[in-house]
Amino acid sequence: MTENESFMLMGFLRQLIQTRTNYKDILAEKKINEAFSTQPNASYLLVQRAIFLEMELEQTKKSLTELQHQYQVTPQVLTNEKFLNDLMSNWGKNLENRENVMNEKMVEKKKKYLSIEDKGLKFLIKNSKIIWLLVLASWGIAYYVKNN
Numbered sequence: 001m002t003e004n005e006s007f008m009l010m011g012f013l014r015q016l017i018q019t020r021t022n023y024k025d026i027l028a029e030k031k032i033n034e035a036f037s038t039q040p041n042a043s044y045l046l047v048q049r050a051i052f053l054e055m056e057l058e059q060t061k062k063s064l065t066e067l068q069h070q071y072q073v074t075p076q077v078l079t080n081e082k083f084l085n086d087l088m089s090n091w092g093k094n095l096e097n098r099e100n101v102m103n104e105k106m107v108e109k110k111k112k113y114l115s116i117e118d119k120g121l122k123f124l125i126k127n128s129k130i131i132w133l134l135v136l137a138s139w140g141i142a143y144y145v146k147n148n
Contacts, residue, residue, distance in 0.1 A: 008051055008055075012050065
């Protein structure tokens, strides 16, 4: 490892340690944990890849900024409701020292847009009596047909 690589690695790890998040996608976390349990070198490979991509990103940002100024283009804004969202701009910043208050619009949007799993669970809870009656009726019909 070169001195420059060591410096970049230590900077990256320092940012990783102090980064906090306000939002975590549970399904994404589960898939990430499954991948980490399958690949024993996952953390090493991801840090190596992230540092490489960070260097490439810095170079691309410079080029993009020049093009945006040249063509007067405004960048698109990401929403906070995706796994890859604009909250990643907090990377390397210790948010525990700040007030972590979610705005009301984000809370309302979360209530409005449920994940497929949440919708399915809500449906099952709401219709559990009917579902059990249908299961029981199906079982009764199957039993009657089998014995007659």
